[in-house]
Amino acid sequence: MTLQWTVVAFFLYAEITVNLILCVPLISAQRWRLIFRWRIWSWLSPYWNKCFFTIIMVLIVLFLDALREVQKYSGPEPMQDAKVNPNVYDHVHMKLFRAQRNLYISGFSLFLWLMMRRVATLLNQVAVTMEDSAGLQSQIDNAVRAAKQQQEDKLTLKQSFLEKEKSMSAAKQQLKLEVEKLAGQLKTAEEAVRKSDADIEAMRRQAKGLAQEYDRLLREHHQLQNLQSAEDKKDW
Template structure:
């Protein structure tokens, strides 16, 4: 294998290993996103589109060269049988062309797959972060609602307590008012009895005075 195809094959093996790392549950999307946004990769990502286009171009050129070699040695194989050594060399070169075709084709395909996987992992990490933020916001809203309901319940309890106190004060005032009414009625009845007693005494006094007057007149006549 020439140096060119050795480099492409090594690149293919690295792509396969990297795809396995991305697909296996080794790290969460948040960690991969943190790794992709590290300082080193952030420095490289500024020119990542250029590197990607260059790699795509190189792999496409290698793929076209492999296709050309396949067509070339396939045409040689389809001609009349030549010398055995020449035929074996032609088959070996055709096999190498086919091998190079698969290497470059799979490397090109995996390069596109890796780029798409990285984009999807970053988007998934963003969705996870957004869902976590929404979950925390929902939790804080739930806590705030519970606190508001507890405060409202406490306010209702305070209002109920105030109402009970007012009812107790009203009952106490009603009792005092009834007591005052009874005392007033007792005083009134006592005053009426005193008036009656006064009238009786006044009447008896007038009777006694009349008797004394009559008794005095009788003595003068004698």
């Protein structure tokens, strides 16, 4: 195996190892996202796309070269030569086997290289989606708690309103009773006032009669005094 195909084979083994590690279920997507956030990746990010497409182009070139070798040694001319000379037959089949091996190595390397990037991208997207889902779940929980709190506040306000309404109804009933009591007292006071007015009027009439009787008696007294004084004068 030449140097370039040895490098491609080791690259394939490295890709298989990395893809297996990426697919390990014990490492969560969030942990991979933390790993992808390391400073070294941000430092390598300006060169990552160039390196990625460069490796793709190299693998495509190697794949096409291996495909050309397979077609070359599987064609009719090498097979005819191999039938004539047995040594050439073994050599052609050895070359064909190597070409097919190189074709598989380069093809699988290209496939795993593309798949590795896709798996890393999907892991990152899954981690972002899980973080967004966690944030949305937190917002939903907060909204549910806020709704429950509002419902509890609403029930509390409703209960306080009902209690106030009951207290106001009781106060209104008490006030009504007080009004009725005061109305009864007012009616009694009015009757007492009317009675006292009648008594005062009777006393006034009685006083007026007494005054008239006093005046009459006073005139009679004066008349009697005048008569007595007249008799006394006659006796002298």
